[in-house]
Amino acid sequence: MPVFRKGSVWYARVELGGRRVERSAGKGAKRQDAVRLETKIRQDLIKSRLGEKPEFTIAEAMSAHIDEGVAKDTIGHIRAMLPYIEGRLLKDAHIVAREIRVDMLAKGLAPATVVRRLAVLRAVANKAYKEWEWLDDPVGQRIKMPKVQNERHVYLEPAQVRGLAEACPHPDVGKMILVAAYTGLRKGELLRVNEGEAVCRDGLLMLDAKTKTGKPRVIPVPEEVEAIVAKMPLPVSAQILKTNWQKATMACGMKDVRWHDLRHTYASWLVQAKVPLRTVQELMGHTTMAMTQRYSHLADDHLREAVEMMRRSQTPVQNRGRSA
Incomplete structure (x- = not known):
């Protein structure tokens, strides 16, 4: 049939x-x-038998990409692009990308969100060229990203994190705030852990390939939150988490603090504890060191120490000059 x-x-x-x-x-x-x-x-198939390369659509490539396993937020970005990619050929992905970029920015969508969606399209086009051999040309390289200049990092102190957790009307959301700050888990990853989509063994959380980067992650669980993770799942949905987070930030006078700032906070604690940046990269699940370098300014003690060493090394020379 x-x-x-x-x-x-x-x-x-x-x-x-x-x-x-x-x-x-x-x-x-x-x-x-x-x-x-x-x-x-x-x-x-007929074209293939005749030695001709068939023309695939973007939708077919997206479907194949999903079949290989992607994170939930990636599927959300693909759904948002469906009106633009329906019936469009994969070889025209760079043209479709330009239409998506212009239209979504004109509608007021945040540049960072547009970048994430176009990144999915570019990744699929690159995979279709390099791995699947569906394309003769690397059209993914022609997909241009809008510039994002709205990056901001907020780093919290441990007392501030505890204050947010205690201010939460829903105590289980308060517990998840602590887990996020002490593990660096993204919101989606934390919700998946809470849904039982992770294995916890010997103090390590093991996530499968459905992470943002599409790669498995291993996250050590500190003592501060080990007991909370052991009691998961907690009765917390994405909506409950969002609502109670907003109430907690308002109660603490920190309404501009975002949930993702808990992840930035985790990175800042690691760097200030003099953890090597390469290790921070692994713990954060960053695909490139450039992403981790954003926190390098927090580890500037070695710069001060270098200048102090220089000053001390010059002092005897200056003293000898005066005595002469």
Whole structure:
């Protein structure tokens, strides 16, 4: 049967020249969508037999990307781009990216959010060129990102973190505030840990590849929050966390502090404790050292010490000069 349904999802299946291809039409697709998909798969297989490279759509590439395993926020960015990528060819990804950038910025979307969405599109285009060989040209390299100049870091003291936790109307959200500050987990990662999507063994949290970077992460759990993590899951949803966080920041007179600042705080504590930046990079799950370098200014004690060493080394010379 060329088209069939598994549960609520329609599929297309084609067998041609000894090859068998089966592909989902996507969540929410109807039977006619599966029929169109079956036709396209058949055409692509015929082109392949004739030595021609089939033309894939951006939507097909996104679907293949999701099948390989991505984080939840990545799926959210893909959904936001669906109106722009529907029916568009993968070879035109750089053109679609320009349309997305112009339109989303015109609608007032934060540049950082636009960058994250375009980064997904560029990553998929690069993968289609380098790994899947769906493209003859590296169109991902032509996807330009808008400049983001609104980066801000807020670093909290331990007493401020405890104050936010204690000010939370929902005590379990208060506990999660402490976990976030003492582990550096992103909000999505913390919610997944709370949902049981992580293994905790010997004081280490092990997250699978559904992280923001698409790579597994291992996070040591400090004694300050070990007992809290052991009692997870807690009755906290994303909405409960958001609502109670806002109430806690208002109660503490810190309404401009964002949840993500807890992650920045964790990094600042590590750097100020003289943890090497390479280790900080691993603990934070940063893909590049450039991301970690944003916290390097917090470790400037060695600069002061260097200048002091220089001053001390010159003092005897100056004294000898006076006595002469």
